[in-house]
Amino acid sequence: EAGVAQSPRYKIIEKRQSVAFWCNPISGHATLYWYQQILGQGPKLLIQFQNNGVVDDSQLPKDRFSAERLKGVDSTLKIQPAKLEDSAVYLCASSSDPGSYNEQFFGPGTRLTVL
Amino acid sequence: AQSVTQLGSHVSVSEGALVLLRCNYSSSVPPYLFWYVQYPNQGLQLLLKYTTGATLVKGINGFEAEFKKSETSFHLTKPSAHMSDAAEYFCAVSLFSNSGYALNFGKGTSLLVTP
Numbered sequence: 655e656a657g658v659a660q661s662p663r664y665k666i667i668e669k670r671q672s673v674a675f676w677c678n679p680i681s682g683h684a685t686l687y688w689y690q691q692i693l694g695q696g697p698k699l700l701i702q703f704q705n706n707g708v709v710d711d712s713q714l715p716k717d718r719f720s721a722e723r724l725k726g727v728d729s730t731l732k733i734q735p736a737k738l739e740d741s742a743v744y745l746c747a748s749s750s751d752p753g754s755y756n757e758q759f760f761g762p763g764t765r766l767t768v769l
Numbered sequence: 770a771q772s773v774t775q776l777g778s779h780v781s782v783s784e785g786a787l788v789l790l791r792c793n794y795s796s797s798v799p800p801y802l803f804w805y806v807q808y809p810n811q812g813l814q815l816l817l818k819y820t821t822g823a824t825l826v827k828g829i830n831g832f833e834a835e836f837k838k839s840e841t842s843f844h845l846t847k848p849s850a851h852m853s854d855a856a857e858y859f860c861a862v863s864l865f866s867n868s869g870y871a872l873n874f875g876k877g878t879s880l881l882v883t884p
Contacts, residue, residue: 696874760812
C-alpha cells in the first residue's frame with residue numbers, strides 16, 4: 655500500500671512570496687489533515703477535511719493560509735504572503751475515518767524556510 | 770481541553786539500557802492516547818495507542834506503554850535500547866474538535882542512543 659505523498663520536500667522562499675504544498679493521501683482515506691510542525695515543537699493541526707469538505711479549520715490563519723481538497727482526494731495548502739514565522743515542516747496525514755482512535759498515516763512533510 | 774506534557778526534551782541512554790520516555794495527560798474525559806516516532810526527515814509513525822481495555826499496550830519495535838489513570842500518565846518504555854531507536858518521540862491525545870477528532874501532540878522528546 656502506497657503511503658501519503660507530499661511535494662515538494664523542501665522549499666526556500668523570501669518573505670511576502672507565496673508557496674503551495676501538495677498532498678496525495680492513501681487511496682480510499684476519506685479524512686485528510688494538514689499539520690504545521692515548528693522546530694522543537696509537536697505538530698499542530700491546521701485543517702481537517704472529510705472527503706472534500708472542511709470539518710475543522712479553527713487553527714488555520716485564514717488571512718494568509720488557504721487549503722482545498724478538490725474531488726475528495728489530493729489536497730493543496732497555500733501560504734500567501736509568507737512570513738518568517740511560517741518556517742516549519744508541513745505534514746499531511748490521512749485516515750480512513752475521523753474516529754477518535756483511528757490511526758493517522760503521515761507523509762514525509764515539506765520543510766519550508768522563509769528568508 | 771485534552772493536552773499532553775512530555776517531560777524532558779532530550780533523553781540519552783546507552784545501547785542496551787532501559788528506555789523511559791515520560792508523558793502526562795490532562796483530560797476531563799477518558800482519553801485516547803498515542804505514541805508516535807519521527808525519524809530524521811520522515812513523517813510520523815504510530816508506535817502504539819491506548820483506547821480502552823488493557824492498560825498495558827504493546828507496540829512496534831519492542832516498545833510498550835502503560836496507561837495509569839491515577840497518575841494521569843502514559844509513559845513509553847523499551848527494555849533494551851538499540852541504536853536504531855534514536856529518533857524524536859511524540860505523545861498525543863485524541864482531541865474532540867468541532868466536527869470530529871484530531872490529535873493534540875506534546876512537544877516531543879529526542880532520544881539519543883550512545884554505543
